[in-house]
Amino acid sequence: MTSKVVVTGIGAVTPLGATVDATWEAILAGQSGVHTMDNDWSEKYGLAVDFAAQVDPQVVPDNLKRVQAKRLDPSSQFALISAREAMADAGLEETDPERTAVSWATGIGGVWTLLDAWDTLQEEGPRRVMPLTVPMLMPNGPAAAIGMEFKARAGVQTLVSACASSTESLGHAYDVLSSGKADIIIAGGSEAAIHPITLAAFNSMQALSRRTDSPETASRPYDIDRDGFVMGEGAGTLILETEEHAKARGAKIYAEVASWGISNDAYHITGGEPEGKHALAAMQQALDAGGLTAADIKHVNAHATSTPVGDIPESLAISELLGDKVSDALVSATKSMTGHLLGGTGAVEAILTVKALQTRTAPPTINVDEVDPKVKGINIVRDTPQDLPSGDIAAITNSFGFGGHNAVVAFRSV
Numbered sequence: 066m067t068s069k070v071v072v073t074g075i076g077a078v079t080p081l082g083a084t085v086d087a088t089w090e091a092i093l094a095g096q097s098g099v100h101t102m103d104n105d106w107s108e109k110y111g112l113a114v115d116f117a118a119q120v121d122p123q124v125v126p127d128n129l130k131r132v133q134a135k136r137l138d139p140s141s142q143f144a145l146i147s148a149r150e151a152m153a154d155a156g157l158e159e160t161d162p163e164r165t166a167v168s169w170a171t172g173i174g175g176v177w178t179l180l181d182a183w184d185t186l187q188e189e190g191p192r193r194v195m196p197l198t199v200p201m202l203m204p205n206g207p208a209a210a211i212g213m214e215f216k217a218r219a220g221v222q223t224l225v226s227a228c229a230s231s232t233e234s235l236g237h238a239y240d241v242l243s244s245g246k247a248d249i250i251i252a253g254g255s256e257a258a259i260h261p262i263t264l265a266a267f268n269s270m271q272a273l274s275r276r277t278d279s280p281e282t283a284s285r286p287y288d289i290d291r292d293g294f295v296m297g298e299g300a301g302t303l304i305l306e307t308e309e310h311a312k313a314r315g316a317k318i319y320a321e322v323a324s325w326g327i328s329n330d331a332y333h334i335t336g337g338e339p340e341g342k343h344a345l346a347a348m349q350q351a352l353d354a355g356g357l358t359a360a361d362i363k364h365v366n367a368h369a370t371s372t373p374v375g376d377i378p379e380s381l382a383i384s385e386l387l388g389d390k391v392s393d394a395l396v397s398a399t400k401s402m403t404g405h406l407l408g409g410t411g412a413v414e415a416i417l418t419v420k421a422l423q424t425r426t427a428p429p430t431i432n433v434d435e436v437d438p439k440v441k442g443i444n445i446v447r448d449t450p451q452d453l454p455s456g457d458i459a460a461i462t463n464s465f466g467f468g469g470h471n472a473v474v475a476f477r478s479v
Contacts, residue, residue, distance in 0.1 A: 099295050
């Protein structure tokens with residue numbers, strides 16, 4: 066390792082807003098981005114779930130020219146919009162293409178493009194299938210769009226590890242920058258997979274909440290009455306730079322990427338290891354690699370999806386990681402407001418973690434009426450934000466995905 070890595074720009078498109086500022090303001094206010102969907106899917110397909118956390122449909126026409134939007138899957142549209150915000154926030158009007166890279170992620174990729182093309186083939190025949198269908202549906206489509214927009218020639222890569230994907234993309238970017246292979250990396254992830262197929266499939270495995278009578282309260286991590294996660298969509302971008310490069314150009318620095326950790330449960334294709342042992346290993350690896358101790362960790366942005374079984378192992382792992390310092394770490398479960406953005410969730414939650422360190426404010430977790438007694442030991446921020454201490458502190462953000470993927474990024478305040 067030759068250099069520290071820092072965050073110099075952030076951008077987001079979420080169910081709570083089309084920018085980081087709009088999203089952060091809504092998060093601190095405890096607003097839910099979950100609503101009943103304005104479509105006929107439930108009636109047409111007999112879906113049991115008719116709500117999700119969707120991006121405002123006006124976001125794309127407000128930010129992309131029509132011809133450009135038409136050539137991009139929604140997952141790429143969200144990615145490009147968030148990347149533009151992050152690059153502008155970082156003050157990077159121009160970069161050295163040979164020293165600029167992209168590390169992007171998605172869990173599913175261009176599902177809308179793929180399934181729309183299938184419908185077109187069936188209904189109108191092969192001649193009506195769009196020529197750009199393959200580059201629009203491929204999982205590396207968002208990364209390619211960003212790479213071309215910003216002339217990133219030091220490498221454009223895509224990581225696909227279900228709901229841990231964009232946290233892994235940040236870790237990969239950290240490794241590349243630390244090794245000196247680039248000066249700037251546009252890192253993050255996106256997802257746009259709210260579709261009748263995915264809603265039906267997730268519901269079939271009993272993973273989704275069915276709280277149709279009160280969708281705004283459906284995502285309720287840690288609550289004893291939680292019954293599943295809520296589908297979300299959007300994108301998050303973080304501009305990561307070597308500290309030397311950032312300081313040389315006088316960039317503002319939000320936080321330092323202290324380190325990251327990765328592991329795999331090798332236990333079950335959809336269910337996490339019930340004691341959280343391997344999630345703990347990824348967290349411990351992140352602390353050890355960054356020279357951090359339990360006493361340094363004052364905030365945790367938890368994966369906490371609101372599934373009956375998923376929230377418990379993570380709480381056990383956090384408690385084990387922090388030991389007698391566990392009460393000092395304020396735990397936020399922001400999916401209670403954003404829903405679960407699948408492959409994009411880690412990047413958005415990393416941004417919220419960086420904002421928490423920058424503003425010394427831990428976001429709330431909404432909809433927690435009664436904490437499940439099986440959720441052990443952690444200090445959950447409920448209903449309203451709480452202040453983080455001054456001085457040098459650190460935070461971690463956790464992401465876990467189908468396939469047993471565990472990824473954790475640790476940030477240090479500056």
